[in-house]
Amino acid sequence: MNTVPAPRRLLARGVGHAYALRTVLEGIDFELPAGRVMALVGPSGCGKTTLLHLVAGLLAVREGRIESNFSTPASVFQQPRLLPWKNALDNIALGLKAAGVARAEREARAAELGVRVGLAADDLQKFPHQLSGGMQSRVALARALVLGPDLLLLDEPFSALDVGLKAELYALLAEHLAGREMAVLMITHDLMEAVRLSDDILVMAASPGRVVARFALDRPAARRDDDFVYRRTAELLRDATVRESFGLPPQVCAQTPEDAACETALQAVHTVRPGAAPARGGLRC
Numbered sequence: 001m002n003t004v005p006a007p008r009r010l011l012a013r014g015v016g017h018a019y020a021l022r023t024v025l026e027g028i029d030f031e032l033p034a035g036r037v038m039a040l041v042g043p044s045g046c047g048k049t050t051l052l053h054l055v056a057g058l059l060a061v062r063e064g065r066i067e068s069n070f071s072t073p074a075s076v077f078q079q080p081r082l083l084p085w086k087n088a089l090d091n092i093a094l095g096l097k098a099a100g101v102a103r104a105e106r107e108a109r110a111a112e113l114g115v116r117v118g119l120a121a122d123d124l125q126k127f128p129h130q131l132s133g134g135m136q137s138r139v140a141l142a143r144a145l146v147l148g149p150d151l152l153l154l155d156e157p158f159s160a161l162d163v164g165l166k167a168e169l170y171a172l173l174a175e176h177l178a179g180r181e182m183a184v185l186m187i188t189h190d191l192m193e194a195v196r197l198s199d200d201i202l203v204m205a206a207s208p209g210r211v212v213a214r215f216a217l218d219r220p221a222a223r224r225d226d227d228f229v230y231r232r233t234a235e236l237l238r239d240a241t242v243r244e245s246f247g248l249p250p251q252v253c254a255q256t257p258e259d260a261a262c263e264t265a266l267q268a269v270h271t272v273r274p275g276a277a278p279a280r281g282g283l284r285c
């Protein structure tokens with residue numbers, strides 16, 4: 001009898017974490033199905049990297065549960081973590097070697113992706129200490145993408161790059177997403193980047209780290225132009241929960257009629273304020 005495979009998804013329910021006696025994460029819930037991109041944003045130190053490490057299995061989950069039926073996850077962490085004794089090409093090809101791909105093929109695939117992330121052929125022969133921080137980040141991204149992952153975990157992968165390179169890598173990521181059922185969980189400090197790339201934005205607050213709002217973007221990433229990104233980012237920055245979580249003062253400036261109209265476009269699908277029960281479904285800010 002043929003059984004239909006369960007849809008792929010990553011699920012977090014009631015996830016918490018403490019370092020020694022200090023609770024840094026509490027009651028984290030989210031679901032990330034295949035084919036979607038979720039951004040995690042929040043102030044520095046609110047626990048985003050800790051959450052990503054729990055998802056990646058680098059930290060043991062002791063409170064709540066994390067379930068995933070993705071089969072080929074790959075991660076890009078804040079530190080590129082390249083092997084210093086291997087050149088860029090061999091670093092990119094590392095996972096392919098572990099998967100038993102023959103040398104000629106893995107070098108060809110690694111070189112192709114290396115060039116796609118903007119590295120020149122001679123950069124691929126360099127060792128990590130000969131590469132800039134941004135180049136090392138690109139090697140780390142290529143090393144993850146070359147495996148054709150179905151779940152990609154990204155911890156600020158674009159933060160060391162200039163705007164031109166960022167735009168190129170956004171396009172590369174979009175290309176990898178198109179036609180693949182790849183899910184992406186991405187930490188970023190850049191709200192504009194979150195609006196440009198993701199389908200859902202989870203906003204976290206600190207002490208302890210928790211999710212205080214979730215926003216769904218109302219247009220597929222491939223059809224988001226700069227104007228859309230600027231407007232939705234401005235809406236996010238006007239949201240009281242977002243402002244509070246980042247420690248921004250309440251907004252005081254007068255709104256134009258255009259501002260008021262565009263406020264209705266960003267969907268807050270899940271907003272939790274301290275001490276209040278979560279409001280769910282169809283809310284608009």
Ligand SMILES: Nc1ncnc2c1ncn2[C@@H]1O[C@H](COP(=O)(O)OP(=O)(O)OP(=O)(O)O)[C@@H](O)[C@H]1O
Nearest residue numbers: 019020024042043044045046047048049050051189
């Ligand atoms: N290994 C560790 N041992 C003890 N405390 C830690 C450890 N790792 C992180 N922390 C603490 O846990 C809290 C959350 O850190 P984490 O790196 O997850 O936050 P973050 O939101 O990713 O920060 P940033 O945006 O600055 O990268 C911080 O207060 C940090 O000091």
